[in-house]
Amino acid sequence: MAVSVAGIALQNPVLCASGTFGYGVELEPLVRLDRLGGLVGKTVTAEPRRGNAPPRTFETPAGMLNSIGLENPGIESYCEEILPRLRGRAFRVFANVAGEDARSFARLVSRLDRAGGVDGIELNLSCPNVAGGLDFSTDARLAREVVAACRAETRVPLFAKLTPNVTDPAPIAVAAREGGADGLTCVNTVLGMAVDWRRRASRLSARHAGLSGPAIRPIALRVVDQVRRAVGGPILAAGGIATAEDALEFLVAGASAVQVGTASFVEITAPERVAADLPALLASAGVGDVNDLIGTLPKD
Numbered sequence: 001m002a003v004s005v006a007g008i009a010l011q012n013p014v015l016c017a018s019g020t021f022g023y024g025v026e027l028e029p030l031v032r033l034d035r036l037g038g039l040v041g042k043t044v045t046a047e048p049r050r051g052n053a054p055p056r057t058f059e060t061p062a063g064m065l066n067s068i069g070l071e072n073p074g075i076e077s078y079c080e081e082i083l084p085r086l087r088g089r090a091f092r093v094f095a096n097v098a099g100e101d102a103r104s105f106a107r108l109v110s111r112l113d114r115a116g117g118v119d120g121i122e123l124n125l126s127c128p129n130v131a132g133g134l135d136f137s138t139d140a141r142l143a144r145e146v147v148a149a150c151r152a153e154t155r156v157p158l159f160a161k162l163t164p165n166v167t168d169p170a171p172i173a174v175a176a177r178e179g180g181a182d183g184l185t186c187v188n189t190v191l192g193m194a195v196d197w198r199r200r201a202s203r204l205s206a207r208h209a210g211l212s213g214p215a216i217r218p219i220a221l222r223v224v225d226q227v228r229r230a231v232g233g234p235i236l237a238a239g240g241i242a243t244a245e246d247a248l249e250f251l252v253a254g255a256s257a258v259q260v261g262t263a264s265f266v267e268i269t270a271p272e273r274v275a276a277d278l279p280a281l282l283a284s285a286g287v288g289d290v291n292d293l294i295g296t297l298p299k300d
C-alpha cells in the first residue's frame with residue numbers, strides 16, 4: 001500500500017483532509033492515527049482566529065455546507081504545541097496554511113520550515129487576498145506569486161490546494177507548478193448556499209458557504225482529470241471520498257493519494273476504514289501493489 005508523493009513516503013495513500021479532522025491529536029482517543037498515510041491539519045494563519053459566528057455548518061442532501069472562517073490557534077501555537085505531539089509517528093504530517101498576501105504566506109512557510117517536523121505543506125489558496133479581494137486560486141498570476149514566495153522559504157514539498165470554483169482549473173494548476181509547487185491538491189469546497197425561507201435568511205451566518213461530501217465527488221474527479229492532463233502529478237485528491245471504492249476511482253484517475261474529509265463527520269474512523277479496506281478491494285481485482293493502479297485511466 002506504500003506510495004511516494006513528491007518524495008514523501010506514505011505507508012498508504014489515505015490522508016485526512018484539512019479542517020475535517022482538527023490537528024489529529026485531539027482525536028487520538030477515538031482514531032488509530034498510525035493507520036493513516038498522513039494527516040493534513042486544519043488551516044493555520046499568522047494570528048489565532050475565532051472564525052465566523054454560528055451557524056456555520058448545514059447538512060445538505062449528500063453533503064454539507066460550511067463557513068467556518070478559518071478558526072485556528074495561529075502559527076505559533078501550532079508550531080509550539082501541536083507539531084511536537086505529531087513527531088516520530090507512522091503517519092506523515094502535512095501542515096496547511098493561509099495568508100493574506102504572498103508575503104504572509106511566505107512567512108508562515110518560513111516559520112514551519114524553522115519548526116521542522118513537517119513532511120509537506122499545503123497552501124490553502126482558496127481564501128480572499130486582502131489587496132484584491134480575489135480568491136488566490138481563481139487567478140493564475142496570484143497563485144504563481146504565492147507559490148513562488150513560499151518556494152523561496154523552504155525545501156519541504158509544497159502542495160497548492162485548488163478550488164473547483166473556476167471555469168478551467170488547468171491554467172491555475174500550470175501557474176502553481178511554474179511557481180514551484182511540487183504537487184496539487186484537488187479540490188477545496190464548491191461554493192453554495194442554503195436559505196431558510198420561513199426566516200427569509202441564509203442558513204449560515206456567512207451567507208455563502210463551501211459544499212463538500214459525496215455531492216461534489218464527480219466535480220472533484222473531473223478536476224483531478226483536468227489537472228492531471230494539464231500538468232501531470234503528483235495530485236492529492238479530495239471531494240466526497242468515503243469508501244475504498246471512491247479512493248480507487250481517484251487513484252485510477254491520476255491521484256497519488258486521497259484525502260477523506262466530510263465522511264469523518266458521519267463516522268470519525270472513516271479515513272482509517274478507507275485505508276483498511278484498500279488491500280482486499282485491490283486483491284479482488286488482482287492488483288497486488290496500489291502503485292500499479294495509479295494513473296491507469298487513459299488520458300484520452
Ligand SMILES: Cc1cc2nc3c(=O)[nH]c(=O)nc-3n(C[C@H](O)[C@H](O)[C@H](O)COP(=O)(O)O)c2cc1C
Nearest residue numbers: 017018019043066124187188212213239240261262
Ligand atoms: C468543516 C470543514 C472545514 C474545512 N476546513 C478547511 C480548511 O481549514 N482548510 C482547507 O484547505 N480546506 C478545508 N476544508 C475543505 C476540505 O479539506 C476538502 O478539501 C473538502 O471538504 C472536500 O473534501 P470532502 O468532500 O471529503 O470533505 C474544510 C471542509 C469542511 C467540511
